[in-house]
Amino acid sequence: MTLDDLLQGTGEWLRGEGPEVDVVVSTRIRLARNLADFPFPNRASALQRGEIESLLRERILQLADSWQFCYFALHRLPELDRQFLVERQLISREHAHANGQRGVAIGKGEASSIMVNEEDHLRLQVIRSGFQLDDAWHEINRLDDALSERVCYAFSEEFGFLTACPTNVGTGMRASVLLHLPALTLAKQLEKFFRALQKMNLVVRGLYGEGTRASGDFYQISNQVTLGRSEDEILRAIRETVPAIVDYERHAREVLVREMRSALQDRIHRSLGTLRSARMMTSEETLDLLSNVRLGVALQLLDDLTVPRINELLLQTQPAHLQKLVGEEMDTDQQNIVRARYLREQLRHVQLN
Amino acid sequence: MTLDDLLQGTGEWLRGEGPEVDVVVSTRIRLARNLADFPFPNRASALQRGEIESLLRERILQLADSWQFCYFALHRLPELDRQFLVERQLISREHAHANGQRGVAIGKGEASSIMVNEEDHLRLQVIRSGFQLDDAWHEINRLDDALSERVCYAFSEEFGFLTACPTNVGTGMRASVLLHLPALTLAKQLEKFFRALQKMNLVVRGLYGEGTRASGDFYQISNQVTLGRSEDEILRAIRETVPAIVDYERHAREVLVREMRSALQDRIHRSLGTLRSARMMTSEETLDLLSNVRLGVALQLLDDLTVPRINELLLQTQPAHLQKLVGEEMDTDQQNIVRARYLREQLRHVQLN
Numbered sequence: 001m002t003l004d005d006l007l008q009g010t011g012e013w014l015r016g017e018g019p020e021v022d023v024v025v026s027t028r029i030r031l032a033r034n035l036a037d038f039p040f041p042n043r044a045s046a047l048q049r050g051e052i053e054s055l056l057r058e059r060i061l062q063l064a065d066s067w068q069f070c071y072f073a074l075h076r077l078p079e080l081d082r083q084f085l086v087e088r089q090l091i092s093r094e095h096a097h098a099n100g101q102r103g104v105a106i107g108k109g110e111a112s113s114i115m116v117n118e119e120d121h122l123r124l125q126v127i128r129s130g131f132q133l134d135d136a137w138h139e140i141n142r143l144d145d146a147l148s149e150r151v152c153y154a155f156s157e158e159f160g161f162l163t164a165c166p167t168n169v170g171t172g173m174r175a176s177v178l179l180h181l182p183a184l185t186l187a188k189q190l191e192k193f194f195r196a197l198q199k200m201n202l203v204v205r206g207l208y209g210e211g212t213r214a215s216g217d218f219y220q221i222s223n224q225v226t227l228g229r230s231e232d233e234i235l236r237a238i239r240e241t242v243p244a245i246v247d248y249e250r251h252a253r254e255v256l257v258r259e260m261r262s263a264l265q266d267r268i269h270r271s272l273g274t275l276r277s278a279r280m281m282t283s284e285e286t287l288d289l290l291s292n293v294r295l296g297v298a299l300q301l302l303d304d305l306t307v308p309r310i311n312e313l314l315l316q317t318q319p320a321h322l323q324k325l326v327g328e329e330m331d332t333d334q335q336n337i338v339r340a341r342y343l344r345e346q347l348r349h350v351q352l353n
Numbered sequence: 354m355t356l357d358d359l360l361q362g363t364g365e366w367l368r369g370e371g372p373e374v375d376v377v378v379s380t381r382i383r384l385a386r387n388l389a390d391f392p393f394p395n396r397a398s399a400l401q402r403g404e405i406e407s408l409l410r411e412r413i414l415q416l417a418d419s420w421q422f423c424y425f426a427l428h429r430l431p432e433l434d435r436q437f438l439v440e441r442q443l444i445s446r447e448h449a450h451a452n453g454q455r456g457v458a459i460g461k462g463e464a465s466s467i468m469v470n471e472e473d474h475l476r477l478q479v480i481r482s483g484f485q486l487d488d489a490w491h492e493i494n495r496l497d498d499a500l501s502e503r504v505c506y507a508f509s510e511e512f513g514f515l516t517a518c519p520t521n522v523g524t525g526m527r528a529s530v531l532l533h534l535p536a537l538t539l540a541k542q543l544e545k546f547f548r549a550l551q552k553m554n555l556v557v558r559g560l561y562g563e564g565t566r567a568s569g570d571f572y573q574i575s576n577q578v579t580l581g582r583s584e585d586e587i588l589r590a591i592r593e594t595v596p597a598i599v600d601y602e603r604h605a606r607e608v609l610v611r612e613m614r615s616a617l618q619d620r621i622h623r624s625l626g627t628l629r630s631a632r633m634m635t636s637e638e639t640l641d642l643l644s645n646v647r648l649g650v651a652l653q654l655l656d657d658l659t660v661p662r663i664n665e666l667l668l669q670t671q672p673a674h675l676q677k678l679v680g681e682e683m684d685t686d687q688q689n690i691v692r693a694r695y696l697r698e699q700l701r702h703v704q705l706n
Contacts, residue, residue, distance in 0.1 A: 262690055266632035273630025279619035337615055 001070040003081050006088065007324055010315050011110030013089050016308030018130020022298040023246045025178040025218065026129055029136045031144055032163045032172035033122040034154040040164035041117045046100055049117055053101040056116045059150040060105045067112055067143065069105040080329060083320035089127065091115055112143060119164045122147070131177065131246070133239055137231070159227065169227050175238050176222030178207070179245060182295040183252035185217045193245065200237055201225050207287070215284055216291030257299055268296035276347045280336040286317045286343065304351045313346060354423040356434050359441065360677055363668050364463030366442050369661030371483020375651040376599045378531040378571065379482055382489045384497055385516045385525035386475040387507040393517035394470045399453055402470055406454040409469045412503040413458045420465055420496065422458040433682060436673035442480065444468055465496060472517045475500070484530065484599070486592055490584070512580065524584050528591050529575030531560070532598060535648040536605035538570045546598065553590055554578050560640070568637055569644030610652055621649035629700045633689040639670045639696065657704045666699060
């Protein structure tokens, strides 16, 4: 598999199917793990980091067929390819921009991945389209078990799994759910939710993790604390919270349709109209406009589009994806022109009802 | 002729042909005249106003065939029809909202009109598409002469024509040119022009006269002073000033095309895209968007539309026109929905290049 093979699809993350997919884009669990016999990456020498990477690469590729991991040495990939992997949520921005020997293993359908030598030696990730927390948990547990048979994890009876940063010690687990909350955003009801979530030790972030703004009304909710709570407790908090948010978002959408139908139609169609006619467009504006269109599809106000199709446009118009599609590196101005042209071509034949 | 006969066309004002029509929408001259034997309308009793109106109506309808005046008694027209005449620039807002016996005579093709019992007994108007100052002057002079053979004007050897408000005494003339200046607006170069115009005793107003904002980058330039200057001097000031502004606007457009082609294309196509997709639209937004589209047509960046077609949309989407087209009175929200639908239908088949 090459990165170009990934380019045409959206992967598991944006498959656009699964439970509650009108509101829940995807469910993701990651586990931070380290090798007992090596210093953490930030303490390891270049030589040691090299040893760690070689070892883990070999062990990961030994894993049974069901994952079908494909391994990429990030330090050998050009910047554009690393950015491409960030946009697909397969590696973190930090992992893309770091130095030294490091890699990522990408499983079948991009449903699982393992970062090597990120902040920790190992960052296991399983992602599912829609709200599939238990399925993701079952899968990552299986991956964790398989891996633990091949390497020796740094583990303390007192603290649990040891990690480079104390905020991950314990379970090393972060479970997160990516939500699309346009109606709650429009109704300006998010603030109170986010305050309530904070009290439950859940954090809200933007689409691309820490410090990113909530582009296109997409929000990631994940657990804050990894220590002093079992995996089950963490999962339970998410499992109990998300359905409530989904209900509130759906209710807010119903209210919008009932009480502001014309204004809503207007917003959705203007967004589509702009996507179909602009000559220059940033990726931020694309996200915002596609978010409105996605709401229109979810509310069956637009016939000729589907959530998977919108997800595809959302991903393909990200900067690195766009440049890989076109086959050349471009500056931001050129990207904005090419992005607008791509969107016009892709949306030209959508029937407006 | 009924008002509904007017509804389908745009009249002379927006015919979209004539000299410099890429920048000069229309040229208009009006003359304020009063009868010697009656008090000004604001001093006249209801009875006298009635007498004045009857007299002038009769004399106007006696005028030779070439004008083919059709007379409407405004005090008998519903509010919507009066608003309709304001939107067509055939009567002033003040004339529409006034009380008492008053009327308007509308000549062939709406190229000439006479308000009766507005601020003055008579307000003669001749309008021409594009920049046709001399033609308009010739025509209104002819109308003035013809009328002066049938009524006795209030005239003083010392002051000239006497008018209800001292600002119109003398020639009683206001010559005005309606300009479309999107490029100078974009380039933020209008302020300095307007200051220069002020020094030449020329005034700048919005599309619908005094106190209206310059919607859609349309500006009216007219003479401030009527006293102490001959008609020739007033006309000369306009005749010498307008070509310079036209040149500056054209130059600003060339600069835009040369230096900001992508941004300009983007702006024009987004405007068209919004006009083709919105579900609610105010008349102000319609003007602004059509202004951008008009610029695109003038610069040959849009193939499938013409200036006359845009002028038609501009007029038909005004509130009273829209209600008359639909055949019922509507509140603003309903108008915004119907306006957006009308624009979508009218622009559906425009090919985007």
